[in-house]
Amino acid sequence: MGALTAGAVLALALTACGDGGQGGSAASARAVDRTTSVVATPSATPSGAQPANPAAAKKEITANWEKFFNSSTSKQDRQAVLENGQQMGKVLDALDRAERGRHIEAKVTKIEFTSATDAKVTYSLLMKGAVVLPNARGTAVEQSGTWKVSVKTLCGLIRLSGHRSVPGC
Structure with missing residues (x-):
């Protein structure tokens, strides 16, 4: 049931990007666990490799991650x-434009810094x-002074x- 539901979330991205692929396929659903681990596999954290203020960085990562995956957030704010x-x-x-995309949100459960400007993020996607x-x-990156959801994650x-070919990915 979990893989099927995860497939529905992933169909969101398929529907959203509209290249006619086979988005909610069983193969895509089965790939969830294997592939989500590949989404963010930065090297191990060297001792002391973290931002100057880890607590503030974690707070910002959580807020920005949840903002990005909140369907009521404007495009400008997501960008x-x-x-x-x-x-x-x-x-x-x-x-x-995707119907399913209007009901998505994320909850961050764990953040581990891999450097002063990179972090591994564990999260759950929710629909309704x-x-x-x-x-x-996934991963978060510090870019121009702001912690952001990585393109690699999206x-x-x-x-x-x-989808294999999506503009920007």
């Missing part, structure tokens, strides 16, 4: 918390309040849906 957000406008437009992709892994979710 502000997405790595290279201005270049990802077409992907964000497509996500905004129900967890559909638990314990997903593109990894889109690839899980079965």
